[in-house]
Amino acid sequence: MSRILVAEDEPHILLLVQRKLEAAGHTVIATDNGNDALEIGLNSRPDLLLLDIMLPGREGLEVCAEIKNAYGVGAPPVILISALGQQNDVEAGIAAGADDYIIKPFSPRVLLERVERALYT
């Protein structure tokens, strides 16, 4: 089972993601801000990062870019979650090195599927 870092400042959404992932057997490290997410992400390499884009402290895009930069080729997959659903937002996410992009609101089942697809491919 995998260690997944989830950064989301909305407590209910964080709980939703956490419950769904834990129910599938994953370990969740939860944080509500970008600075902690970056620190944890750099100190103890998680298997995957799920980052909200609009976070207090460092934004999701920035955390994603720094993680990808620090780990280089062996970087863990990063999935961005955001309410910004416009095409240019998605493109900005991909440009920051994200592997996938999930738009709010999402179905927990779809979230899990995409997390596992990113983990095992």
Added chain:
Amino acid sequence: MVELSASPLPGAVPQHDLPLFQQLAVLASTQPDPSALLDTLRTTLEVQALTLSFPGEPLPDADRLVVVPLIFREQHLADLCAIAPPETDTVQLASRLTFFAPLIALALAANRPPARHNEWGAAVQQEHDRLEAVLDATNDAILMVDTTGELVIVTLQFERFTGIPRYEVLGQPLETLAHRIETQPGLPEALASVLRALSHNHTESLGSEIEIDEPQHRILVWYSLPVYSQDGTLLGRIFVFRDVMREREVDRLKAEFTTLISHELRTPLTSVKGFSDLILEAGEGALPPEAREYLEIIALNADRLVRLINDILDITHIETDRVDISPRLCSLPETIEQVSAALQPLILERQHRLTVDIEPDLPQIWTDPARMVQILSNLLGNAVKYTLRPGEITVAARYIQSVEALPETATRDQILPCVLVSVRDTGLGIADVDKPHLFKRFYRANNEATRLVGGTGLGLMLVKSFVEMQGGQVWFESEVGQGSTFYFTAPVVESKMILGDAAL
């Protein structure tokens, strides 16, 4: 009382009157008021009083009155009346007055008529003052050019918008203003071009938008049209400029607000939808059947709210011209396949029969695949939803190379060659009263079916906007009780290249 007719008596005019004549002539050319002439003349002639008597007025009452008519172009303007002191040679006086009379008559005719005759002129002046006051109080800048190309109206706002003092150009040919605009920093050359291009055109009405940097940044929406008097005489052309900066700012704020609200709405919706889904995933038996049914309703409505938010965002972006269209070469059959697969559960539930009829070797089209999905899912979704009993739904696509190959109902000015897509249903149909409004936003036909079928009234407006953005057109045929057919076209751009690719 002595009254003499004005027969010239040349021999009786003394030599010293000639310099006076010259003096009066100079005076007449510099002094608009003939009374100055009369004053000078009275002093020199040494008469008691020298006045004008206009036709219809009584002559002054005096014993020694000499009267000389003032005639200009065979018109009797007035009489010159002199009251002579005692022992004056009245014949000599009459002769001298007659000598000066043409000069007075000329001054009288050339200058403004005396006040009593000026009511008409005063009314015109008042009307002019009113018009100018109204035009200057208007927020729009207005220019008028008469048929000779001379600027006859330049309002205060034009001066404010351009920084060009209006009295420098008023009464001048339009070219003077055009040149002035070109040399003034901060004014676009396009403004001069517009004025020049239209100044000698007496038929066309045009309008557009122009941006000015100085004296202040403004966006001006302008229009220009020829103007006629009530009897149809061409008077010239007007140009009207309106500052729309505030409207643009309000539009921008509105769009920003809508975007913000839409994003803010997504966060609570994520919890509503996510937790309902989480409970529902627990599987059969884990929940009482009623609880499951209610949760399904909650989840369904959360989905509907999401669609509404997405549609509103799209509309806002269309209105503020901020739509992202990323066209690429697309294969339409694949998109149709994808959309009908998504609608399959509803099609099965309603027991409709869906036929997809795509011409083989259909060329690829240049389109934004995400938008094409939206177009097709709206049209196909409507066909499925508004066909209440089990019915026939047909999606067809044809390659069209000539106008004749289009259906008769097709809108004009189609770009050819194109791909024509039609979505036909055997559903409720559209009433004649609803037909003209169908593509308007938030418009929903007022009948039982629309109350039963959920919707926002935004779908068809989005379809129309997206189709038109990609150079196509959309229209429909429908009869109540028989069903509807919606058509749209998508131009096949650079057809040679595309056909070449297909051959590979």
